[in-house]
Amino acid sequence: METVSFVQFSRRLSTMGVTLRREHLETLQVNLGKVCNQTCTHCHVGAGPNRTEAMSLETVDHVLDFLADSAARTLDITGGAPELNPHFRYLVEAARKLNRKVMVRTNLTVIFEQGQGFLPGFFRENKVELVASLPCYEAENVDSQRGRGVFEKSIQALKKLNEQGYGDHPELILNLAYNPPGTALPGPQAELEADYRKELEERHGIVFNRLFTLANMPIARFADFLGRNGETDSYMCRLAEAFNPATLANLMCTRLVSVDHQGFLYDCDFNQMLRMRIGGARPLHIKDANDADVLNRRVQVMDHCYGCTAGAGSSCGGALV
Numbered sequence: 001m002e003t004v005s006f007v008q009f010s011r012r013l014s015t016m017g018v019t020l021r022r023e024h025l026e027t028l029q030v031n032l033g034k035v036c037n038q039t040c041t042h043c044h045v046g047a048g049p050n051r052t053e054a055m056s057l058e059t060v061d062h063v064l065d066f067l068a069d070s071a072a073r074t075l076d077i078t079g080g081a082p083e084l085n086p087h088f089r090y091l092v093e094a095a096r097k098l099n100r101k102v103m104v105r106t107n108l109t110v111i112f113e114q115g116q117g118f119l120p121g122f123f124r125e126n127k128v129e130l131v132a133s134l135p136c137y138e139a140e141n142v143d144s145q146r147g148r149g150v151f152e153k154s155i156q157a158l159k160k161l162n163e164q165g166y167g168d169h170p171e172l173i174l175n176l177a178y179n180p181p182g183t184a185l186p187g188p189q190a191e192l193e194a195d196y197r198k199e200l201e202e203r204h205g206i207v208f209n210r211l212f213t214l215a216n217m218p219i220a221r222f223a224d225f226l227g228r229n230g231e232t233d234s235y236m237c238r239l240a241e242a243f244n245p246a247t248l249a250n251l252m253c254t255r256l257v258s259v260d261h262q263g264f265l266y267d268c269d270f271n272q273m274l275r276m277r278i279g280g281a282r283p284l285h286i287k288d289a290n291d292a293d294v295l296n297r298r299v300q301v302m303d304h305c306y307g308c309t310a311g312a313g314s315s316c317g318g319a320l321v
C-alpha cells in the first residue's frame, strides 16, 4: 500500500541502513495447526473448529530431531489451540526429555473441551510455561472479541491453573497476553499489568506472573475485519506513524525461527500466515535444516512488520522496549 504519509517498511529500514538478520537462535516456535475451539475476531491465524490443518507425527519427529541438534533452548508451541493436536503430549514430553524449556500459548478455554481436563496437571508435571490469552479483565470486552461465555470459562481455567501452583511458584510461570479491542494500539504494558493484577486478584482471587501486550496484526481474520470496515489504510498508517526504531534490536525474528504444521520454516509466525517461507521458491523444510541454515539470513519483511515495531513494540513476549 502507499498513501501520502505511508512509507513501506522495507524502504524505511533501507533508508536507515538496517538489515534484519537472525544472529542467534534462542527459540524454535512450532505451529501445530489451525484447529481451535474458538473463532476470535482478531485471530491472525484464521483458526477455528472447522479447520483441519494439523502437524503429523512424522513432522513432529522432524521438529524433535532439529531441536536435539539446535542451540535453541526453548520450544514455543502455538496454533490454533495446540493442545488439540493429537501429538501435543508426545511433543511436550519429548522436548522436556531433551532438557528444553517448553512454552505453550493457550486460549485457556481448551481445558474444558472433551478429553482435555488433564491439561492443568500435565502442564504442571512438565513445568510448561504458559502464555494465556486474556484481552481484558471485563467480561463484555473478552466475549465480544473471543465469543460469548469465553470470559467466564477463562476465569475458571485460570483458577484451575492457580490451584496447580501456576503464578505462585518459580517453575510454574503463567503469563497473560493482552491485545487491544479494534484498531487501538496497546497502552503501556507496566500500567496495564498493574491494572490486571489488581482487578483479577480483587474480583476473582487470580494471580499471574507477567502481562504481555501485543498489537493486533493486520493478517488473516483481523485483516478481513479491517477490510470490511474500510479501516485497512488508516490502521496501517497508525502503525507506521508509531514506528519506533528502538524496537528493532529486540524483534523476535532476530532470535527465533518458526515452523508450520507441514514442516516449512519462516522468520516468524506472522510471516508463516503470509506464506513467506524461508528460502522462497526453494522453501526450507525442517527435516533438511539445522541451525546453520537459518542463521545469518536476511529476515523477510513487509508492511505487517509495522505491527511489531509500533510504539513500545510487540512480540510473543510482549512489549520490546
Ligand code: SF4
Residues within 6 Å of the ligand: 036, 037, 038, 039, 040, 042, 043, 044, 045, 046, 047, 048, 079, 080, 081, 107, 133
Ligand atoms: S486467537 Fe487463538 S484462541 Fe482465538 S481463534 Fe485464534 S488461535 Fe484460537
Ligand code: SF4
Residues within 6 Å of the ligand: 251, 252, 253, 254, 267, 268, 269, 270, 271, 299, 300, 301, 302, 304, 305, 308
Ligand atoms: S512480523 Fe515482526 S517478527 Fe515477523 S519478520 Fe516482521 S518484524 Fe520480524
